[in-house]
Amino acid sequence: MKPSSKPSEGKRFILSSLTFIFFLCALASINEIRFESLFKLGRCALSNAPLPLNSSSVMSTLAPNSSSDDIRILIGILTLPDQYHRRHFLRLIYGTQTPVGAQVDVKFVFCNLTKEDQKVLVALEIMRYDDIIILNCKENMNNGKTYTFFSSLPEIFNSSDRPYPPYHYVMKGDDDTYLRLDKLVESLRPLPREDLYYGYVIPCPSMDPFVHYMSGMGYLVSWDIAEWIRESEIPKNHLEGPEDKVFGEWLRDGHRAKNRFNAKWSMYNYPEPPTRCTHELWPDTIAVHLLKNQEKWIHTLKYFNVTTNLKPSKLYHIP
Numbered sequence: 001m002k003p004s005s006k007p008s009e010g011k012r013f014i015l016s017s018l019t020f021i022f023f024l025c026a027l028a029s030i031n032e033i034r035f036e037s038l039f040k041l042g043r044c045a046l047s048n049a050p051l052p053l054n055s056s057s058v059m060s061t062l063a064p065n066s067s068s069d070d071i072r073i074l075i076g077i078l079t080l081p082d083q084y085h086r087r088h089f090l091r092l093i094y095g096t097q098t099p100v101g102a103q104v105d106v107k108f109v110f111c112n113l114t115k116e117d118q119k120v121l122v123a124l125e126i127m128r129y130d131d132i133i134i135l136n137c138k139e140n141m142n143n144g145k146t147y148t149f150f151s152s153l154p155e156i157f158n159s160s161d162r163p164y165p166p167y168h169y170v171m172k173g174d175d176d177t178y179l180r181l182d183k184l185v186e187s188l189r190p191l192p193r194e195d196l197y198y199g200y201v202i203p204c205p206s207m208d209p210f211v212h213y214m215s216g217m218g219y220l221v222s223w224d225i226a227e228w229i230r231e232s233e234i235p236k237n238h239l240e241g242p243e244d245k246v247f248g249e250w251l252r253d254g255h256r257a258k259n260r261f262n263a264k265w266s267m268y269n270y271p272e273p274p275t276r277c278t279h280e281l282w283p284d285t286i287a288v289h290l291l292k293n294q295e296k297w298i299h300t301l302k303y304f305n306v307t308t309n310l311k312p313s314k315l316y317h318i319p
Contacts, residue, residue, distance in 0.1 A: 071102040071188055073220075074157075074167040076109040076149055079175040080139065081118045084125075086175050089297075091129065093178065096306065102185040105167075108175075109149050111137040144239035146172060146247060150221075151230040165223035168193045173218040176291045178300055183286045187263060188220075196222040197257035200267040200287075202244070204277040209260035213248020215277075217267065217289035225256055263287075270296055 075094075079086065087108050094106045108131060113119050126132050133156070137148045149172065157166040169188060173179060191198070198221070199214025201207065229235050235250045251257040266286040268279035281288065281303045291297045301307075310318070 071169070071185055072163075072165075072167045073102060073104045073169045073171065073185070073188070074153070075104065075106045075171045075173055075179065076133065077106065077173045077175050078109050078145065078149065081110050081113055081115075081122055083175065084121060087125070090175065091131070093301075093306075094181065096309075097181045099181040099185040102181075104181050104185070105131075107131050107133050109133045109135065111135050111139040111145060111148075114139070142241055142243050142246075146243040147229065147235050147239055150226050151235070153226045154230050167223055169196070169198075169220050169222055170226050171218060171220040172216070173287075174216060174289065176289065177217045178288045178291055178297070179218060180286055180304065183266065183284065187261075187266065187286060191261055192222070192259045194222050194224050194259070195257055196220070196259045196261065197225070197251060198261040198263060200264050200289075201262045204275070207262055207264060209262040213245050213251075215267075215289070216242070216244030217269070218287050219244065219247070221257070222259075225251070228254065228256060270300070272296075 077090065090106075090108075094104075097104075110132075112134065113122060122132065122134075133149075133152075135145070135148045135152060137145055139145070150170065153170060158164070159166070171184075188198070197209070197214065197219070199219030200217060201209050202212050202215050206212070229250065232250075232254055234254045238246060238249065238253075240246070263286055265279050266284050268285075268288065269275065269277045270288055270290045271278045271280050281300065285304070288300050291300060307318075
């Protein structure tokens with residue numbers, strides 16, 4: 001009688017099973033190594049990716065197709081700590097504008113807080129919007145606040161982990177001025193990015209940007225001038241007086257701002273009441289000044305059709 005072949009077949013089955021299990025384990029190990037490598041590679045790529053500036057702030061109007069070569073503009077709106085409603089209103093105005101090819105950061109600027117309620121409410125604003133600069137000064141209009149603003153900027157924004165300059169241009173604006181950011185950016189594209197002084201030249205009838213100074217409604221300088229203001233003794237020794245006039249005198253005495261641009265009549269005062277500084281609203285507008293009440297703001301916003309991009313929805317009905 002021949003011995004049964006079943007025991008040897010059983011051994012082969014067990015050996016085959018062990019071999020197959022070993023193969024699966026080896027394959028799983030290889031895949032795990034590959035997955036871990038891909039994971040580490042992806043994590044490395046993400047950690048090196050640049051983060052958008054002010055990503056938590058609705059006031060950083062960075063266009064979707066912007067790049068590191070785009071114009072970077074800081075707009076400082078000088079206001080007062082207690083102007084909560086005005087700031088919220090202006091956040092609507094500027095947060096709904098998206099200029100193409102530019103990063104425009106709008107910040108609200110005032111001096112040290114002096115009341116207990118300000119310390120709570122302004123802190124909440126900063127936590128929510130991150131769009132406030134508090135200067136180390138006593139609140140004033142024509143006694144050095146503008147100097148403190150411009151001279152503080154290099155220390156605040158110059159950093160090794162940011163591009164240089166952090167902003168090509170810095171603008172000082174009033175909280176009763178409406179700025180159309182796309183038109184502002186468009187007007188700046190062909191202009192120099194050094195030693196530039198831009199705005200609405202005073203006196204009102206003049207079109208010569210070298211004749212005097214730019215109106216406080218909103219004037220802009222290149223970053224190198226902000227650095228000069230911080231370093232020069234000329235501004236430090238001349239702080240008192242109408243802030244826009246004094247600013248122009250700094251540049252005159254320091255032989256700065258060889259490049260000047262008069263944005264008149266794209267910048268002007270609201271048409272009513274008519275003066276030599278007013279102009280009718282028109283499509284090429286960059287800035288409208290002296291919007292002192294709600295009626296003037298609404299008239300201006302309606303003229304420029306600022307709600308044209310409102311999307312239809314079942315959630316609301318606005319005729």
